Amino acid sequence: xxxxxxELPTKKGDYFExxxxxxxxxxxxxxxxxxxxxxxxPCDTFTAVAQVSFRTxxxxxxxxxxxxxxxxxxxxxxxxxxxxxxHNMSALTAPTYFSSYDTITx
Numbered sequence: 001x002x003x004x005x006x007e008l009p010t011k012k013g014d015y016f017e018x019x020x021x022x023x024x025x026x027x028x029x030x031x032x033x034x035x036x037x038x039x040x041x042p043c044d045t046f047t048a049v050a051q052v053s054f055r056t057x058x059x060x061x062x063x064x065x066x067x068x069x070x071x072x073x074x075x076x077x078x079x080x081x082x083x084x085x086x087h088n089m090s091a092l093t094a095p096t097y098f099s100s101y102d103t104i105t106x
Contacts, residue, residue: 010037 017034 008040010040012037012040 014037015034016036017032019032020030023029
């Protein structure tokens with residue numbers, strides 16, 4: 001048995017028992033449910049400490065930078081559209097007195 005297994009709060013042969021307070025999942029309606037630990041072994045794929053590789057951290061950093069740049073670009077476009085728009089909206093819908101076909105003579 002490895003040193004990891006000895007640090008766990010459970011060991012082979014431990015028995016746990018729980019009293020049912022409320023249950024709608026089974027028709028048996030037991031009053032007590034118990035289980036016994038029959039084996040304790042470390043799991044190589046799951047650790048208590050998060051491990052992030054350099055490649056993953058770099059990828060996450062690139063994704064964050066791209067998202068920030070996109071947000072800055074969208075905000076800049078919104079500011080240009082809002083500030084660049086004429087404040088007098090009636091100027092856009094004002095009637096045109098002269099068309100491009102009219103000739104103005106002085």
